[in-house]
Amino acid sequence: MERHTTLGEFIIENQKDFPYAKGELSALLSSIRLAGKVVNQQINKAGLAEILGKAGKENVQGESQAKLDVLANEIFVSTLRNRGEICGLASEELEDYLVFDEEMHKNAEYIVLIDPLDGSSNIDVDITVGTIFSIYRRISKKGTPATLEDFLQPGINQVAAGYLIYGTSTILVYTTGNGVNGFTFDPGIGSFFLSHSDIKFPKKGNTYSVNEGNYVHFPQGIKKYIKWVQELNEEENRPFTSRYTGSLVADFHRNMLLGGIYLYPQGTTAPKGKLRLLYECNPMAFLAEQAGGKATDGSRRIMELQPQELHERAPFICGNKEMVEKAEEFMQ
Numbered sequence: 001m002e003r004h005t006t007l008g009e010f011i012i013e014n015q016k017d018f019p020y021a022k023g024e025l026s027a028l029l030s031s032i033r034l035a036g037k038v039v040n041q042q043i044n045k046a047g048l049a050e051i052l053g054k055a056g057k058e059n060v061q062g063e064s065q066a067k068l069d070v071l072a073n074e075i076f077v078s079t080l081r082n083r084g085e086i087c088g089l090a091s092e093e094l095e096d097y098l099v100f101d102e103e104m105h106k107n108a109e110y111i112v113l114i115d116p117l118d119g120s121s122n123i124d125v126d127i128t129v130g131t132i133f134s135i136y137r138r139i140s141k142k143g144t145p146a147t148l149e150d151f152l153q154p155g156i157n158q159v160a161a162g163y164l165i166y167g168t169s170t171i172l173v174y175t176t177g178n179g180v181n182g183f184t185f186d187p188g189i190g191s192f193f194l195s196h197s198d199i200k201f202p203k204k205g206n207t208y209s210v211n212e213g214n215y216v217h218f219p220q221g222i223k224k225y226i227k228w229v230q231e232l233n234e235e236e237n238r239p240f241t242s243r244y245t246g247s248l249v250a251d252f253h254r255n256m257l258l259g260g261i262y263l264y265p266q267g268t269t270a271p272k273g274k275l276r277l278l279y280e281c282n283p284m285a286f287l288a289e290q291a292g293g294k295a296t297d298g299s300r301r302i303m304e305l306q307p308q309e310l311h312e313r314a315p316f317i318c319g320n321k322e323m324v325e326k327a328e329e330f331m332q
């Protein structure tokens, strides 16, 4: 029987891609793997462990937090705080970034941004959710506390990014700038194994993912693009199929494997869209580009946007290159 490579082996094997690396990034990816396992275990038994429902408080964006948003955040923060690979962390569920200034963190090279639980509206109804992470090398001097500047870096500075998808199976997908690979969790063994190597968007896609309930609020260009995808044109395989789960990770994963486009545009009610640039758009954009796809805000490359605030939002269009460029044409 063919033996699959474990995530741990793959991380070590690929450490050579980073001639300057001293193993910190590998150790950090392993910490994220560990936290992911713990969150996965909690999600699998959520209905029994009284961790469904609301936490009774709001995050900095005024969204009412789900108990699992809070728990997943605590698991990632405590796992990464207990291991010395990062000097700071920012999260969707925390108003401000955390500075890890204990001795073992002071000289750490990296910072992490996370969306601990993506697709929160789906938790209580057992639909696929995820965790998204983005890793940067610090800008501030080693030995000093992490600064806001360390977090407000453009997406092109990411050294690694990825997500965990908690679906029919649990898969960890990530890139370090050398392609995108996916590892499926085998609960029987308790390890992640390489199951999707060097993932690339298929040449063509015919699935579009957008919350059409917001159609009336969309800019004209997006309205026209949606009309275009729904028109009959057998040659161009239109109308496209509509698939929207309410979880960015799930829609992105499907579109990357089968071809498609995800759109969360700006609108009258959300002038800058809904998704957060630093821990949703940038990591997915890095993965998309590494898989041969594209990610824009309708006209500009997401990864070239200069962030101004920790929780700022950005219009997000991401998927097959050709499909994103068509949407951009309509936006022009």
Ligand SMILES: O=P(O)(O)OC[C@H]1O[C@](O)(COP(=O)(O)O)[C@@H](O)[C@@H]1O
Residues within 6 Å of the ligand: 092, 115, 117, 118, 119, 120, 121, 211, 246, 247, 248, 249, 274, 275
């Ligand atoms: O319900 P809406 O407005 O369509 O938004 C759904 C989108 O918002 C998100 O749930 C935002 O992420 P969080 O759940 O992490 O807040 C995305 O996963 C999803 O694609």
Ligand SMILES: [Mg+2]
Residues within 6 Å of the ligand: 115, 117, 118, 119, 248, 280
């Ligand atoms: Mg999210």
Ligand SMILES: [Mg+2]
Residues within 6 Å of the ligand: 069, 092, 115, 116, 117, 118, 119, 120
């Ligand atoms: Mg979230």
